[in-house]
Amino acid sequence: MVNAVEMRNIRKYFSSSNVLASDNVSFSVRQGEIHALVGENGAGKTTLMNILYGLIAPDAGEIAINGKPARINHPDDAIALGIGMVHQHFKLVPSFTIAENIMLGIEPNRAGFIDGRDEAEAVRKLGAEFGLPVNPTLRANEISVGMQQRVEILKTLQRNAQILILDEPTAVLTPQEVRELYGVIRKLAASGRTIILITHKLLEVKDVAERVSIMRRGQMIGTYNVADVTIKQMADLMVGREVILQVDKTPAQPGEVMLRAENLLVAGAGGMPAVFGVSLEVRAGEILGIAGVNGNGQTELVEALAGLRPVDVGTIELAGHDITHEPVRARRTRGMAHIPEDRLIMGLNLKTNLDENVVVTHYFHPPYSTRSRFHFPAVRQLAQRIINAFQVRSARVGEAINTLSGGNLQKIVLGRELDGSPQVIIANQPTRGLDVGSIEFVHRTLVAERDKGAAILLVSVELDEIMALSDRVAVMFEGRIMGTLSGPELTVQNVGILMAGGMLHETAPLPQAI
């Protein structure tokens, strides 16, 4: 049988960042298979697929689609060859309806006039045909992330895509949406389409893919049948060394209550309450995990605790001080650190250099400045200290950071937030979008901080991460804490029941109040 995609000896060198992103890579995908392409951040997966989709021109190498040599200089060429790509960051027009987004550029028209009803009808039919129902008249900014992704997939199908490239499709989805996506992927493959799945979640590879190709630092390590390799083996191949998937940690030695929230009522983006009467306590030397499906009030809770969102009702105490209405800086001065969910927008300023990024939480006091005058040697020392302590490869004091990989950027955030031994650490999705090696690093760092006596609030939608790190777990559902589990009660099953909004009362004793 002919391979759907055949890429031979692809080479791509980025002179601007001096990176050989693709080093004689050969990659082939059979027709009708689900093929996972895995690798750490910066391994060259996305570069390879951007070359296939005509977004990047390779320096050398050949591409054949369905056995025929192809020249792909532009996404239009790729679309004409039946290749579709769903990017990690969706590219929908927010104010357009679903139908308008799908038909953008290929609108059915009568003598140049577009008929909105025609469009909607065509999109409805398309959705029904592939078992991906959508409401074509909703606007793109009104629908959930999972639905947006569905629209992106339909967009490629409308253009007759036979080969679909999905770039990290599950990074933004809830577990429920992930399951639905798996169904869609399987259905598309069953209809003879070829799916290329870029990911670094190995569990996902095990769940849906038939074959897997592993990349590391611009090189293709190999292609395997998924059934033949274990997750551990894949992780080792990706990182190039032994990976410890289990986090080593001793039982917690909880001390005094460092962070206490009582009866918090916090409004969300639209003014509607997103957090309803949440109470929690985090003690020194323990990690309290907040589990829950994305979008159940975790972001609002974290922002309220960190001082970025006003608290409507309730109190927040840090080491016994009422900080409910204190500004961000006062909280940080009292020893609060915050690892934000979005490191690219909130955690870092990519337009400036490393020094100015690491000094943002400390710039206003000695030794970094006196009476508004900067002391640059001290700032540079801080930057160097963070580079050394967190082994931020390829970062240089005083240099721009926008070329660094996601893992290295997160190391800079961690380094800045953990410098000066904070008493309370709020970590919101600290490993989102990171590769296996970086996740391991972040986990070890957090446990080490706990052992040094910090009180850590860990918010994550990855249940594995919550289970691996937390000493106690509080589960959020629709803005409420459904229960707090610890000890023998703390099982994946129990957390799962609470995450879905269920109660443990019938099956287990009442969880201990906190």
Added chain:
Amino acid sequence: MTTFRRSLENLFIPFSAIVLGLIASSIFVLMANTNPIDAYQRLFCEGFGPRGCETFGNLLFIGVSDGQGGTQTVFAPTYGEGGHRLAIVLERATPLILTALSATVAFQAGMFSIGMDGQFVLGAIVAVFLGYWLPDQIYLIAGVEGYDAAPQAMRTIMHLIVPLIAMSAAMAVGAFYSWIAGYLKVKLNVNELISTIILNAIAVQLVGYLVNFPLRSDFNNIARTRRIDDSAWLIPFNRGIFADIEWFSGARVGVGLLIAIGAAIGVWYFLWRTTMGYEQRMARGSSLFARFGGIPSGKAALRAMLISGALSGIAGAIAILGVERRVVDGFALSGTGFEGVLVAILAKESVLGILLFAPFFAGLQQGATNLQFGNLPRQLGGIIIAFIILFSAMEQYLRKRLADVSELRRARQRKLSTEVPT
């Protein structure tokens, strides 16, 4: 090496923008049936050359009669017989430097304020009023007839304090006017671009009214205010410290230029060396990041607007106290504030860039104003400047071209090195 290459690259962008701008403008020169090369020679000679400049080469070297019938070649930029045009360029560049710095401070806080025009004319009218009213009061109290009757010691003291008070008042008024737009933005989220446009219109009309009615001094055809008292005058170099240097003799450039250069150094220091400058730059680069780090962004933005307004205000004061000495009807429409915005954009908001581009801009304007060549209109200078700004906005594209070229060269070198037998 990399920093050297980067600075070369940074120079390449404006240089190619200038060349491309001149090429594009030649369409209009050709439409006027004129040879572009001749027109540009004339333009640059009128703008930057000493008197009697004929060719591009004359901008650097010029033949001068040596008094014994022969000629000798001298370095043109230092040849000052009868006053050098570059001195006039500096005179015109002085307020431009200040308004460009004013725009830069606002832009670097993420405030796209173009209120420089309004702040400039208000600064000017305040300076002219204090420039004659304040000395009047002093003479009245001291019981002296006027400047000529005042004793030398009194004159010296007044030469120091009157301009200082006038400039400080102009700065305060400019700062307040700019603060209005800043407050509207920070507290009520009113778009600062729109509010500064409106505030400019109000200021221009207000100054027009003041010049025509309350402050009108005589029945001259064109309405004008009184001339400032001699004690308020920022005495130009050619009457003061450099009276003997002929290079300065044709221009009214003076202490104002030194103030502008001092302000440039101050702005650079503020933006890049103080925590306040850091705060406003971070708030601009990423507002969420600033909030996350606990930076008081609103305060930083208001502070930037105050400084920006003060700089435009003092620019207006210097234009009056150093050069014009009175406000004539129509002065408010001169557009010096908006030209400052253009210089700031052209200089990519770099202080050093402003110090280079403000004189360049002023020189082109001067050259175009003096240009009497074929059918060419005075507006040619404006057209060229507009094209240069357009091309410098294509920075991304030019940078990519440059990167392509250097990559090609490197690839060729790699090929060569592999062909060499080892």
